[in-house]
Structure formats: C-alpha cells, structure tokens
Amino acid sequence: MTGSRHSGNLTEQQEKNEEYKRKRELRNLTIIVICAVVLAAVVFVCANIGYIKFSIPDIFRIFTGGGTNRENLVVFEFRMPRIIVSILAGAALALSGCILQGVVRNDLADPGLLGINAGAGLLVILYVMFFGTQSFLSVFTLPFLALIGAGVATAAVYALAFKRGEGVAPMRLILTGVAIQAGIAALTTVLVVKLDDDQFDFVARWQAGSIWGSSWDYVIALLPWLLILVPYVMSKFRVLDVLNLGDSVAGSLGASVEKERRGLLAAAAGLAASAVAIGGNISFVGLIAPHLGRRLVGPRHLVLLPTCALLGAVLVSVADTIARVIVEPSEIPTGIVVAIVGAPYFLYLLMRNKH
Amino acid sequence: MTDNEEFANGQPPVRNKSRAGLTGMILSVGLLSLFFLMAFSITKGAVKIPLSAVWDAFFNFNGNDIQHLIVIDIRLPRAIASALVGAAFAVAGAIMQGTTRNPLADSGLMGLNAGAGFALAMCYAFLPGLSYMRIIIASFLGAALGAALVNGIASFRLGGSTPTRLVLAGAAVSMFLIALSQGIAIYFEVAQDVMFWTVGGVSGSTWEQVGLIAPVILIALALSVALSRSVSVLSLGEDVAKGLGANTALIGVFCSVIVLILAGTSVAVVGAVGFVGLVVPHFVRYLVGVDYRFIIPCSAVLGALLVVAADLFARNLNPPFETPLGATIALIGVPFFLHLARRQKRAV
Numbered sequence: 001m002t003g004s005r006h007s008g009n010l011t012e013q014q015e016k017n018e019e020y021k022r023k024r025e026l027r028n029l030t031i032i033v034i035c036a037v038v039l040a041a042v043v044f045v046c047a048n049i050g051y052i053k054f055s056i057p058d059i060f061r062i063f064t065g066g067g068t069n070r071e072n073l074v075v076f077e078f079r080m081p082r083i084i085v086s087i088l089a090g091a092a093l094a095l096s097g098c099i100l101q102g103v104v105r106n107d108l109a110d111p112g113l114l115g116i117n118a119g120a121g122l123l124v125i126l127y128v129m130f131f132g133t134q135s136f137l138s139v140f141t142l143p144f145l146a147l148i149g150a151g152v153a154t155a156a157v158y159a160l161a162f163k164r165g166e167g168v169a170p171m172r173l174i175l176t177g178v179a180i181q182a183g184i185a186a187l188t189t190v191l192v193v194k195l196d197d198d199q200f201d202f203v204a205r206w207q208a209g210s211i212w213g214s215s216w217d218y219v220i221a222l223l224p225w226l227l228i229l230v231p232y233v234m235s236k237f238r239v240l241d242v243l244n245l246g247d248s249v250a251g252s253l254g255a256s257v258e259k260e261r262r263g264l265l266a267a268a269a270g271l272a273a274s275a276v277a278i279g280g281n282i283s284f285v286g287l288i289a290p291h292l293g294r295r296l297v298g299p300r301h302l303v304l305l306p307t308c309a310l311l312g313a314v315l316v317s318v319a320d321t322i323a324r325v326i327v328e329p330s331e332i333p334t335g336i337v338v339a340i341v342g343a344p345y346f347l348y349l350l351m352r353n354k355h
Numbered sequence: 356m357t358d359n360e361e362f363a364n365g366q367p368p369v370r371n372k373s374r375a376g377l378t379g380m381i382l383s384v385g386l387l388s389l390f391f392l393m394a395f396s397i398t399k400g401a402v403k404i405p406l407s408a409v410w411d412a413f414f415n416f417n418g419n420d421i422q423h424l425i426v427i428d429i430r431l432p433r434a435i436a437s438a439l440v441g442a443a444f445a446v447a448g449a450i451m452q453g454t455t456r457n458p459l460a461d462s463g464l465m466g467l468n469a470g471a472g473f474a475l476a477m478c479y480a481f482l483p484g485l486s487y488m489r490i491i492i493a494s495f496l497g498a499a500l501g502a503a504l505v506n507g508i509a510s511f512r513l514g515g516s517t518p519t520r521l522v523l524a525g526a527a528v529s530m531f532l533i534a535l536s537q538g539i540a541i542y543f544e545v546a547q548d549v550m551f552w553t554v555g556g557v558s559g560s561t562w563e564q565v566g567l568i569a570p571v572i573l574i575a576l577a578l579s580v581a582l583s584r585s586v587s588v589l590s591l592g593e594d595v596a597k598g599l600g601a602n603t604a605l606i607g608v609f610c611s612v613i614v615l616i617l618a619g620t621s622v623a624v625v626g627a628v629g630f631v632g633l634v635v636p637h638f639v640r641y642l643v644g645v646d647y648r649f650i651i652p653c654s655a656v657l658g659a660l661l662v663v664a665a666d667l668f669a670r671n672l673n674p675p676f677e678t679p680l681g682a683t684i685a686l687i688g689v690p691f692f693l694h695l696a697r698r699q700k701r702a703v
Contacts, residue, residue: 186685
C-alpha cells in the first residue's frame, strides 16, 4: 500500500506477492504430498500391526503375492478391508465437515448438524431393542438402517429449514439442525434407559464410534458413494470459496446460491451418512479435520478439500489401528482414540498459530 | 404502562423504552407463573396431594403426616432446585452466546459438561460407592477443570483469547474429555451407571443440596445482571467493543468465571441438560431484542419456568417411573426452537 507512490516500490511489492504466492503453492503441495506419503506408510504399518505380527520383509513378501494362505488370510481378508474402510470413512467425514463449515460458515458445524449421527443412532438403538445384539438378520441390515435414519433426519432438517423465496439460509439451517438433533437425542435417552446390559454396551460402543464393517463387502458398499460424490465436490471448489463470502456476495458474484447449496448439502449428507452407517459415530473427524486443514493450507478449497480428505483418512486409520492393538485382544471404540489423538494435535495447532 | 400512555398521546413509541416495558412485563408475568407452576408441581406426582394439604404443610406442619413430609422434604426442594438450575443454565447460555457471538454456543462449550462427565466416570470407575454429595462436588471440580483447560488453551497465546479461539478450544477440549470418559466408562463397565446418573435430573434433590447451590447460583445471577451491559458491548464484536473503550479481556475473564459458577454447579447437580442454555436465550432474544440488560433477567425467569415445567412432565408422563429430564426439556424446547429457526432474522 505504501508503495503506491513510487512505481519502483509497486513492482517490488508485486514481485514479493508473486514470490509469496509461489512459496505458498509449493508449501501446500508439500503438505499434500506429505499427507499422502503418511497415508501410504500408515496402510503399510497398519497391515503389519495386530494380534499376529509380521516382520517388514514378510509384509513385502505378502504384498507382492508370495504369502502363505494363512498370511494372506490375515492381511488381505482381515486387516486390509478394515484399513480401507477406516480410510474411506475418515476421508468422507472430513470432506463432509469441510463442505458444511464452508456452506453454513460456522466453526462448530459438523455432519452431526444435519442430524446424521442422531438419526442413524436412533435407528441403531431401535434395531438393538427389537432384535437384540446377537441375531443380526444380515451383515447389511444395521448399516442399511443407519443409512435410512441418517437420510430421514437430514431430509427433515432440510425441509424444516427451507423457506420459499429464501431457500435454506445458513443460520436457519444451523438452528433447525440443532433442534432436530436435540429432539432425536431426547428420544434416544428415553429408549436407552430401557436397554439391558448387553444392548446398552453395544449402543454405547456404537455411539463412541467403532468400525464394525471389516470385510470387503463393506468396502464395496462404501466405495461408490465416494467415487460419485468426491469428484462432484472437488468440481465445486470455486463455489465453496464463494459461498464462504456470504449469501449476498456469492449471489452478486454470479453463484446460483440456493441450487449450489442444495447440491453441496446433499453431497455432504451422503458422504457422512455412508461413513457413519459403516464406521459408527466418529463425528469428531468431521469437526476437526477441516480446522486442521485450514490451519495447514489456508481457506482455499482447491487445496483444502484434498488436504482434509487425506487428514481425515490418516486420522481414522491411525486411530483405528491404535484402537485395535492398545488393549489387545479386546478393543476400544475407534472414535474415542480419534478424539484422544486428534484433539491434542488440534489444540497444539490452535496455540501455535495466530489465526 | 408507559407504552400505552405514549400510544395514547399519539407519539411513536421509543424503541428501547418499549423493550424495557416488555421486559418488565415478561419478568412480572414470568415470576408469577413460576410461583404458580411451582405450587402446582408440588401437588402433582406419583402421590397426589391436595392444595389444602400443601397449605397445611407450610403453615401447619405436622411431622407425622406423610403428605406433609413429601411436600416439605421431597417436592419443595426439588421444585426449588429445578428453578435454580433452569435459571442458571439459561443465563450461562445467554452470556456464552453474547460473548462468543456464536448461536451454537452454550455452557457446554466451556468444557463444563464434558469435565463434569469425566469426573463422574472417574468416580464410578475408581471410587465406587462415593456418597451423593461427594459425587456432586467431584463433578463441579471436573467442570472447573474443563473450563480451566478451555480458557487456558484459548488464551495461551500472547494477546489473549478471542471468541473464535475460545469456541474452537471448547469444542476440542470437550471432545477430548468426552472421549476419555466414554473410554473409561466402557473399559471399566460403568457406562450404564454414568448414564443413569446423567438422566436422573433433579430427582433426589435435598435441602442439603439446595442449601449448597442456592446462595452460589443466586449471587452469580445477580453478578451476571450487573455484568449484562458489558455483555451487550462484547456482543457487538471485539473490535467495536474495544473501540467503545471496553476492557474486553477483563470482561471475558469475568464472564467465564460467572458461567463456570452458574453452569458448573447446575451440571454437577442435574447432569448435562444443556439444551436449556441454548433454547431459552434464543427465545428471549426473539422477544426482547439484542440488549443483554433485558436478555439476561428474562432468560433467568424463562429458564426457571422451562425446567420446572419439564420436571413436572418428567414426573407425571409415566408415573411412578420418571422420564429423563433432558428428554422432557427437549420435548418442550424443540418445537419452540424450530419455530424460532423459521422466524429468526438476526442471530446473536
């Protein structure tokens, strides 16, 4: 600004800006690459850790196809599907949270705001009440019911927050989401009191977020959601940047605010609901990963979205591995480990960064 | 009254005066209804007690009459505890929303609920058989620990805490403590005990408890009314508040302490029924506008009304069983909140 009087200073300033931009791009790229490398390493290490241990050469041998039947069974049938499910669920929840915080412009927004966790949780409890914890009709009944619960809750939030002519203003969406969440939570409390010990234990674990889907079937069930929704969301990175500026600015910049918002909210709901259906209630990822991402690479969604997805994937897969091995052979729910590992790191970033 | 005179003179009503008049009306009508609702709630319950017996219990107490004992030793402390806790949660929520400028903020954001829950899980896991009073005190200490963590982390950096940092630190610390207590509860198999304590609400309130919390909450309520002007200034945003000459850091500290006292004691006694702190300030803001000198007293009265009514429902929906207090609060609060969400214009 001071340079505007002297043309020499102006160009200097511009050069500085350019250099700063280049540095930033480079830094962002580095961070994304680091995240990706960490994720790859995590897959490798997680396949290695567990009740049955392998040495590093063994793992190489198994991955390249030279394993015995037993080794193949452990790595490819037990561990890999679970690792992949946790990666997909983490990425989906993180993306969902990132979209929501962008769309409603509130730091506290997470997929729970759309009623996803509450709706899914309610149906899980109802299922457990009527069918018990042992008699699963099929491995897909529970995830399917959870998905339906999440879908119905989200639809209710959207319908109640929608107003003709104004669409879904962010503030109305937030308040409606909170109200629906509280209402369903109240129903849940009434039901939870009536559960017996086993049922309660199951529900408590589900609420704390334990990944139960650990076979290739679940991977196949989860993958299409991401394959369809992630490209859609990535293609909307500019819209998300613009929506961040507020409805009126976004509208005058030419965004069709309500239409874009509806699409993005649906995508966020789909991502989170599929992840919650299979991964349980790991809501913390959706809240924290976007903030971590923003602190690492800034607010531009072109870089922010992939960073969030990678961070979410790393966070959940690492947490899931810790959850698997820390109190072997029993398990503590993954969601608990996610919060215990993720929160201190986030608080560290909060204390370090100025903005 | 002044409003009517102004209208009669054909003058346009002065906006702030009409707000003050409305506030006065809400306060007087609210207090009156609170009194009648409490009297009504004392007569209702698993055992029906006629009003005449209630009257006798107050003015003609007979220690051998079971009805008199129920009124004086069970229902009255319970009604008073509900009113106190409701007022405390609502005012704490109003202060939080005003100072953080976030419509999602309530006292849970200060780490209070999570801290109390953590202490509770620790008590059940490691010190089983602790007395009722000790659990309450431990819960309050847990709430204080949560608040200290949140505020400490938010203001760690030079320049002190800003609302955004407070909100984020609060969310993260809460998640952390909740995860710890869930982990402890599941691992030591006390999750169900913890849950039953949390849904218990104000059942089992005694005069001992009321004697402990009443002075604390009443003093804190008075302090928050005294502080309401500063909260209004802070709710305009930190920059504006500084421009108006407010010492934002100092006000922030005061507000945090008051919220801790109000919500910390309440959480310790009834568990996390935080929805009161969310819904009541929103509703009051809808009625009386954005001035916290009006919002805070009205929140106190309406919060007390809400919890007394909710406890009345909790006891009478399915007697002799009690419906969880959190559920009945949501039952009353959620429709209001949905209505507000559709009507709202300005948020905080």
